[in-house]
Amino acid sequence: MSGTSHGIPAEAHVHRDDTGSRLGMWLFLFTELILFGGLFIVYAVYRFSHPDAFHLAAAELNTFVGTVNTIILLTSSLTVAMSITAMQEGRKAFALTLVGLTIALALAFLVNKYFEWGHKFDVGIYPGSPELLSQPQGVILYFGLYFIMTGLHALHVIIGMAVLMYVFNAIRRGTIHATSYVRLESGALYWHLVDIIWIFLFPLFYLLH
Amino acid sequence: MTQATVSAGARSRGFYGEKGKYSGIRGWIFSTDHKRIGLLYLVSMAGFFLLAVTFGVLMRLEMLSPGKTIMEPQTYNTLFTLHGIMMIFLFIIPGLPAVFGNFLLPLLIGARDVFFPRLNLLSWWLFITGGLLALVSVFLPGGAADTGWTFYVPYSIRTNTNVLPALFAAFILGFSSILTGLNFITTIHRMRAPGMGWFRMPLFVWSLYATAWIQVLATPIIGITLLLVALERWFGVGIFDPALGGDPVLYQHLFWIYSHPAVYIMILPGLGVASEILPVFARRTIFGYKFIAFSSVAIAGLGSLVWAHHMFTVGMSYTGMFVFSLLTFLVSIPSAIKIFNWIATLYKGSIVLDVPLLFILSFIVQFSIGGFTGLMLGALAVNIHVQDTYFVVGHFHYVMFGGTGFALFAAIHYWFPKMFGKMYRKGPAVLSWILATLGFNTLYMPFFFLGYMGMPRRYYDYLPEYQSFHVIATVGSWILVLGIIIMIVNLLYALKKGAPALANPWGGKTLEWTVPSPPPTENFATIPVVTTGPYDFSEYEQRPAEHS
Numbered sequence: 001m002s003g004t005s006h007g008i009p010a011e012a013h014v015h016r017d018d019t020g021s022r023l024g025m026w027l028f029l030f031t032e033l034i035l036f037g038g039l040f041i042v043y044a045v046y047r048f049s050h051p052d053a054f055h056l057a058a059a060e061l062n063t064f065v066g067t068v069n070t071i072i073l074l075t076s077s078l079t080v081a082m083s084i085t086a087m088q089e090g091r092k093a094f095a096l097t098l099v100g101l102t103i104a105l106a107l108a109f110l111v112n113k114y115f116e117w118g119h120k121f122d123v124g125i126y127p128g129s130p131e132l133l134s135q136p137q138g139v140i141l142y143f144g145l146y147f148i149m150t151g152l153h154a155l156h157v158i159i160g161m162a163v164l165m166y167v168f169n170a171i172r173r174g175t176i177h178a179t180s181y182v183r184l185e186s187g188a189l190y191w192h193l194v195d196i197i198w199i200f201l202f203p204l205f206y207l208l209h
Numbered sequence: 210m211t212q213a214t215v216s217a218g219a220r221s222r223g224f225y226g227e228k229g230k231y232s233g234i235r236g237w238i239f240s241t242d243h244k245r246i247g248l249l250y251l252v253s254m255a256g257f258f259l260l261a262v263t264f265g266v267l268m269r270l271e272m273l274s275p276g277k278t279i280m281e282p283q284t285y286n287t288l289f290t291l292h293g294i295m296m297i298f299l300f301i302i303p304g305l306p307a308v309f310g311n312f313l314l315p316l317l318i319g320a321r322d323v324f325f326p327r328l329n330l331l332s333w334w335l336f337i338t339g340g341l342l343a344l345v346s347v348f349l350p351g352g353a354a355d356t357g358w359t360f361y362v363p364y365s366i367r368t369n370t371n372v373l374p375a376l377f378a379a380f381i382l383g384f385s386s387i388l389t390g391l392n393f394i395t396t397i398h399r400m401r402a403p404g405m406g407w408f409r410m411p412l413f414v415w416s417l418y419a420t421a422w423i424q425v426l427a428t429p430i431i432g433i434t435l436l437l438v439a440l441e442r443w444f445g446v447g448i449f450d451p452a453l454g455g456d457p458v459l460y461q462h463l464f465w466i467y468s469h470p471a472v473y474i475m476i477l478p479g480l481g482v483a484s485e486i487l488p489v490f491a492r493r494t495i496f497g498y499k500f501i502a503f504s505s506v507a508i509a510g511l512g513s514l515v516w517a518h519h520m521f522t523v524g525m526s527y528t529g530m531f532v533f534s535l536l537t538f539l540v541s542i543p544s545a546i547k548i549f550n551w552i553a554t555l556y557k558g559s560i561v562l563d564v565p566l567l568f569i570l571s572f573i574v575q576f577s578i579g580g581f582t583g584l585m586l587g588a589l590a591v592n593i594h595v596q597d598t599y600f601v602v603g604h605f606h607y608v609m610f611g612g613t614g615f616a617l618f619a620a621i622h623y624w625f626p627k628m629f630g631k632m633y634r635k636g637p638a639v640l641s642w643i644l645a646t647l648g649f650n651t652l653y654m655p656f657f658f659l660g661y662m663g664m665p666r667r668y669y670d671y672l673p674e675y676q677s678f679h680v681i682a683t684v685g686s687w688i689l690v691l692g693i694i695i696m697i698v699n700l701l702y703a704l705k706k707g708a709p710a711l712a713n714p715w716g717g718k719t720l721e722w723t724v725p726s727p728p729p730t731e732n733f734a735t736i737p738v739v740t741t742g743p744y745d746f747s748e749y750e751q752r753p754a755e756h757s
């Protein structure tokens with residue numbers, strides 16, 4: 001993502017500014033936080049207007065699965081952070097293992113999420129389902145928000161996996177190396193974002209009841 | 210260092226002579242050069258603008274007489290929706306930042322390009338994709354969206370027209386806007402020439418900086434809101450559907466949390482253009498540089514906290530209404546600071562009354578009228594009376610068109626020689642200014658009277674007592690369009706046959722005037738070192754006071 005431009009002799013490409021690249025990445029993360037911020041506002045408004053129904057609906061989620069997924073994501077944040085240190089020390093194989101492990105954990109998270117959503121669908125709870133529409137309005141809103149917010153989060157997990165695969169490939173080819181690893185840092189920052197959003201989703205949907 | 214590789218023949222045509230990886234049209238649409246991307250925006254945006262103007266003229270024609278004049282009510286609903294979506298998302302929001310910001314930001318701060326050139330190209334591709342999607346939605350079965358540009362629920366969930374493509378068009382355009390903002394903030398932080406501290410930046414750069422922050426911080430909200438409307442249409446989630454417990458007013462809050470700051474995305478760069486042009490044609494340094502710079506930031510900050518003044522009639526608490534009204538009045542302070550400083554800049558200046566300054570003078574008057582009527586709307590009692598009337602339409606056209614639109618006309622007349630290396634003819638340009646100013650005010654001034662008399666906005670039909678004002682407004686639209694046509698023909702003629710422009714035809718002091726017109730690829734052979742502020746006209750100001 002550093003500044004390059006086509007049609008210019010090679011010596012012009014020496015312009016490299018990691019601080020600037022990181023600044024750009026942080027700005028992008030702000031936009032992601034605000035994107036979810038809009039949903040958190042909606043959640044807050046409806047939790048305030050339907051406290052009892054939210055309370056009841058939250059009891060229907062499986063706290064155990066949620067906890068397992070939280071542990072998985074926290075561990076994946078650890079592995080991706082360690083991969084930066086490994087890269088700084090020039091331990092390429094170790095860095096690759098750690099990024100690969102992060103991707104594997106992300107996949108595990110999605111598998112869990114798939115079964116969790118699948119179970120809800122099996123018992124007839126999904127947006128617009130007759131079962132859900134027979135419930136109080138607060139429950140409809142709770143599950144509407146649950147599917148939107150965890151769904152959008154899962155989409156970010158998938159995007160994060162794609163980013164990490166790109167980073168994995170760049171490390172393997174040697175374009176990310178011990179003295180130039182800003183893309184790995186940016187990928188890791190994005191992954192931490194995915195993690196931090198889940199850190200808020202987990203208590204709001206699973207624990208507050 | 211790269212300049213040595215550009216041949217002498219190519220240099221005279223500046224960056225137009227660049228031999229890149231691609232040639233022909235691909236040399237433009239795949240170029241990461243900020244100047245080419247700026248011109249790509251200019252051409253695509255001009256196309257959308259002319260189409261949206263056509264919709265506007267057709268709407269005015271329909272309003273010439275009560276009842277049906279030239280079109281059916283459904284067509285009218287579609288036209289005001291498309292006019293709004295295109296003018297706002299495809300013209301005014303990207304207008305100054307994407308066209309002039311892209312072309313000039315690196316030149317103004319002494320850089321060779323923006324920080325993320327490829328991301329910059331991606332922004333344009335997203336822009337054109339969103340624009341085309343909006344156009345395609347018109348022709349898909351189901352008919353063009355008829356919700357107005359505000360997409361208010363519950364109607365936007367229930368109508369059978371093509372709301373989804375329009376929503377996604379706005380979503381994609383928002384993404385484009387975010388990436389441009391992100392790019393500009395990083396560029397301004399990291400790529401200023403040596404010696405250019407924050408208070409030596411040209412004021413247009415300050416306004417782009419404030420704009421970019423709003424783009425980055427406010428746009429995601431509209432993204433998620435439009436996504437929620439789409440999900441509501443697909444799955445019936447219930448978030449905005451009162452039948453399922455949702456709250457349509459919450460949609461309005463979320464919509465305006467973005468769309469009011471977006472108003473400042475539209476106007477701030479225009480204010481920056483005025484601050485750029487005034488000192489050059491007054492031959493005086495700008496009055497109150499720091500106040501103008503910080504007022505941009507203050508407008509951006511306060512402007513993010515006033516959204517609910519669009520919603521005074523939805524049934525908010527009195528405390529909420531009072532707070533939002535108060536904050537609305539506070540925004541007028543930094544705006545007025547700018548106007549006072551501009552007038553103080555003109556005072557005792559050696560004024561050269563050339564075309565860019567003429568447009569800026571119209572801009573100042575029209576923007577002030579737009580601002581004052583905005584204060585009337587911000588007052589709770591008046592607001593209840595004129596809510597959703599032509600008064601509101603008149604107000605925001607004075608700010609958006611009379612303000613930003615005229616600032617854009619000024620900008621194109623000011624930087625045209627730099628961008629294209631050609632000079633336009635002054636006579637037709639002055640004529641276009643006269644007609645545009647006359648036409649604009651004839652068109653929109655009656656809106657205030659109509660609105661005060663109770664004419665609701667977006668209505669297809671009206672009572673006969675409103676007709677005289679409607680006729681005046683429609684005649685005004687013809688004069689305005691004539692002015693715009695003369696302007697475009699004059700500029701296109703200059704592009705073909707205009708005399709070569711000097712490097713610095715206006716005597717400007719900012720860095721873009723230190724390079725040839727048009728600028729070479731990579732802008733600066735050696736990065737300049739900045740030793741003074743941007744408007745150093747001391748050679749004029751230190752003369753003995755001959756006209757005192």
